[in-house]
């Protein structure tokens with residue numbers, strides 16, 4: 001009896017010391033990771049944190065779709081939709097960015113402000129191997145503008161074209177896009193067994209991750225453009241660059257991923273429909289891999305806090321290795337002038 005009591009006590013002591021050592025180990029690891037992220041300069045810290053935030057927003061987007069009540073409303077016109085997923089993802093992204101970076105300027109597509117629910121837990125932030133170009137080593141929060149599109153490809157989301165959907169977080173300073181996060185919440189959704197969703201990140205002049213750069217075929221010229229916001233000017237611009245194939249797909253983020261993965265040579269959108277939150281993150285990711293994105297006349301798009309939200313002069317982008325000027329020179333004057341008017 002006495003022996004049993006002792007062995008019971010001994011077992012409990014061993015168990016308790018095991019639990020304490022596990023706790024101490026994890027607490028030390030957590031502290032080490034936190035210290036690493038706190039010691040990083042602002043740009044890599046903002047990119048690493050935004051990757052975790054975009055992943056979390058992607059989960060919210062999938063949850064809303066799986067529950068089936070999308071809460072669709074129209075905004076400025078019949079083809080300008082908003083769902084509960086756009087609203088909830090925006091609240092999560094803005095709330096989380098404000099909590100971690102209180103002094104940065106954040107401009108989001110939707111009216112929703114950040115809330116304290118669904119804030120990204122610091123333990124979900126992984127320290128990624130992000131290179132900070134030397135000119136941004138001493139960047140301050142007050143100098144940064146973040147353009148947020150909580151759900152790009154809303155029309156396609158409502159129609160079940162789920163791989164067209166992305167979450168876009170674009171980081172800008174001095175009017176330039178310098179970092180981007182593109183999260184594709186439904187990547188692989190048609191390949192059960194493969195990991196669902198992926199996140200691509202970049203710093204311009206630094207590095208990128210989450211995607212493998214591939215060159216488009218050299219014996220064709222594939223153009224990607226809108227599927228849900230077409231017009232005669234949009235179609236004239238596409239025809240003018242003599243495509244061998246036209247991929248009409250949704251979302252600015254999705255189209256730029258096609259350029260990076262070698263599935264298209266150029267993205268041509270001669271329409272004032274895209275806004276700064278549609279292009280900032282895609283531009284930063286595309287430029288980090290050697291591609292180019294500007295307006296339909298080749299003029300750089302400004303990303304300062306006071307820049308007009310609308311990209312009224314359209315979008316023209318090419319994959320890495322494609323000559324931007326050659327494509328630009330084929331865009332007719334009447335297309336450029338239509339957008340200037």
Ligand SMILES: Nc1ncnc2c1ncn2[C@@H]1O[C@H](COP(=O)(O)O)[C@@H](O)[C@H]1OP(=O)(O)O
Nearest residue numbers: 080151152153154226229250251252273274278
């Ligand atoms: N006419 C428009 N009205 C509202 N949003 C537009 C319009 N044209 C483009 N967009 C935005 O730009 C993205 C890319 O355009 P498209 O898919 O037509 O090529 C769209 O997914 C949409 O972003 P969002 O879905 O975030 O509202």
Ligand SMILES: [Mg+2]
Nearest residue numbers: 080081109154
């Ligand atoms: Mg929208």
Ligand SMILES: [Mg+2]
Nearest residue numbers: 149152153278
């Ligand atoms: Mg968008």
Ligand SMILES: [Mg+2]
Nearest residue numbers: 109149151152
């Ligand atoms: Mg959107």
